[in-house]
Amino acid sequence: MSADYFKFSQASRRDLLRAAMYGVSVSAGSALRMSLFGQAAAAVAAEAESNGKILVVLELSGGNDGLNTLIPYADDAYYKHRPNLGIPRKQVRAIDDHFGFSHGMAGFERLYKNGQLAIVHGCGYENPSFSHFTSMAYWQTAAPNSGEPYGWVGRLADAMAPGAPPNFLVDIDSHQSLAVRSKLHVPVVFDDPNRFTREVFAEERTVADAAVPAIKVDNPSQGYLLDIARSARSSSALVREAWAKYKSPVDYGLVSLDLPKVAALIQAGMPARLYYTSYRNNAFDTHVFQADVHQRLLTYASDAVAAFLADLERIGRADDVVVMIFSEFGRRVPENVNLGTDHGTANLMFVAGKQVKGGHYGKVPSLTDLDSGDNLIFTTDFRRVYATMISGWLGYRGTRELLHADFESFDMFRKREA
């Protein structure tokens, strides 16, 4: 292949990245790009950088049945809609005179009673999609019915840290989530920390450990792979060592949802402020015979989240971390004839953490005034909860630019950082 195959491209995000990481000089094009982040924005960014809080987003993929997660046991309409799947009052873990958690959710019950769990009701958006993939993309981009190419967590990272320092954004999964797709950052994406290493023989090190060439290429896929290689080089040792040192007595239950890995990185002082993880593979898509399987899924999720908070307490970081939990939609209010539920609309979100002011947020949607498809009518735009995380928790005030509109935050945290 001839040398001119590698023509110099226009300044790109890679230039910025390289500038940030390796001190390579930035071309005029990149400088222009920098002006997108004006002084004001940089100031908010610096403030957000400094508060040191960490956000962990946990996705429950497949569309969790919120009505059988937090059961409105005092509402007769619930039992009318769910003659077979309705969870009897006796089996519910009541948290007040109206609601109670599904039987296996001892962890969430405990968090709620300790005042560390916020329940946000009726979360959804206008013109809901009933497609997993579409609705999940809306939630992951925080931009329903638009073609937003970047994830909201990725955009948040860009806004909070436009210098794109390495290891700011972590996604623990087998593949990168759209939620963390970023213009400036290369998210640290790994699954098994023990495998997050280049296994080489001693004699190979001179070549294998060499810096990734700082070259400009025409081939966009090649450029992408070189970026990924740089990110891998800067993060893999950190992640591996963190995991090797991590030993926790806390029992995360049968499915830990990668939360012990997050705890390990936090304990090791990973500079990441944003973590993304998921209950994978559409697990919550319970169209048929859902009772047993759904209760099991909730038990696992509840165990893992409660254990994570206990683990954070153990390592002394409980005041610095919250977990935000969501699903791409709830399920149809009436059960289907297959002892399952079909795709629905509005749903619960949860925010858990020691600094969270526990309790109910948002208006509880009516179980009698449904839309024409027997679905809940949403009462809380889900982006209000995102805005709460962005400004209320992380201290970044530019939520309007990030979320493309104004969303009122909830007053959800005990301490407000100045």
Add this chain to the structure above:
Amino acid sequence: MPDPERPVAISPAAPTAGPSAWQNDLAPIASADWNYNFAAHLLERAGFGGRPDEIHALAKLTPAQAIARMVRFEDADPTQLAPFDESGIRDPGLEPFPPSRPAVTDQAKETGHALGIDVKRAGNRRLQPIVNEFFYWLRASVLETHRVAYWWANRMLTSPRPLEEKMALFWHGHFASNEGKVRDYRKLLRQVELFQSQGTGNFRKLLLAVAQDPAMLVFLDAGVNIKGASNENFAREIMELFTMGVGHYTEKDIREAARAFTGWNCVDIKFVVNKDQHDDGEKTFLGKTGPFDGSDVINIILDQPATADFIAAKIYRFFVRQDPSPQLQATLGSKLRNANYELKPLLETIFLSRDFYSPASVGTAIKSPVELAVGTYHKLGLTAIPGVPDFNSVTGALGQQLLSPPTVAGWNAGQSWVTPGLLLERGNFARDVLFPTISFIPPDRYGSPDIRSVADRIRRGMDITEATKPDTKSGDLAESNMAADRDEEFNTRYGSYRGWQMAIERVKAIPRDTAHINLTKIITGAEIKTTSDAIDYLIGRFMRVPPGGEVRQKLIAFLDYELGTADLAAARTYMEDSLRLALHLIMSQPEYQLA
């Protein structure tokens, strides 16, 4: 005759791609444009990569002949490809297989038997044999599915019709079903065979066959889509994912289509229409009204212009690149429509087009894990997929285990294939091939920690209750661990251990040969004389985009140092390990992921 292993060098005189102006141009390339590198690109995309001898053979043809050889492959003899070798693990009584363990035990309590086994009349754990059988089938089907994946991967590696397998892989990602939900390797095997036999035929026929395919019927809950209580799962996905994409139908269309598909089901591995469960009332679907059934709905979907556009664009993205222009998509869609959904004319148009050989297309695809693994083995000259490393573990860890796509949407392709973690994992795969571990343990035969712990305690003579208590750590037990084993009619953990054991006994073992590699022979056969030529040869043989920066020079210096000479003749008797190290470093480059 040239030595088939002798490469034709990638010389500067033979461009790897045409001019940029070729982008979006579907006009066929001229014979004068055709060269070794173009043929290599064709084999990379329409198959699983080519060895120099194969590339050379295609390069000698005209482009039209070369593409016809790939696409119109009926003359290529497939008889060397053995059918799947069944272990014979299916017990009578397993059909219909209940949806969950509680469903099995409920049935057993109610009727006195389940899964072809009677409840014990008296004594402890009267339902245990039934629970064992339940877990036996779950595990046996998983193990046999691993063997089906091996069988298929071997076809990808050795078939004289690589496009047949490549298209089957495409359809597997498009009409995705997985073992985790289907829980019956036989259905998945038949689905793969359907993709192999019809995947390059006619999309109309294929779509109808998929809608009646037992694996798909189970995967998308057809069994519970009945008159008066339709289930929308299949109706939604056939429009959203399989044919038109979102935006071309309404929620009402989905409900109406679901009614039309009511009664479509399978009994064991046969498609059936349960007439009494079919809703034969009027439906209004995509503007048409009638007492439609599933076939009618499929025909109406195929009449929509969006369908051909959607399918043609998805095929293009799979074979060429991720970002076809809207105009190009429309042109490809009309080609497919005008060919009445015959797929071969579309494939020929794509592979012959200037666009396919334009710089935007060449070397810009990121290999999927299956393409990476099969292609690596193919370029190494192997004739069987090695048993070590385990093919399913490797491709699973890299994000594309055959017969296990994560959801009905299949796999996210393109850049999604590679993350920082996965890029390192890909290099580690190469090392595991070139230097296989000597402490390999077959993952399919080695129980999970839970199972092993139960097995060890049982063998030490503990009773079942004691042996199946969860391992306790200090601190509170999680709710899920405390909830285990409360029912005394049976013990779930014991059942899963015993089922595992029964499955291993009956499922045939995957042969665990390591790869037989001889780089010395390959290099010597190609008459390579120096270390720099050897590095260039390995780069040329294994990569479509050479590594950037100083990597080539570093590799040459590395090989010089390892061999103690730049003269290969002097190092001939001891160069194998050093060549393998160099190849491992080459396969660890970001550019090795490009096709």
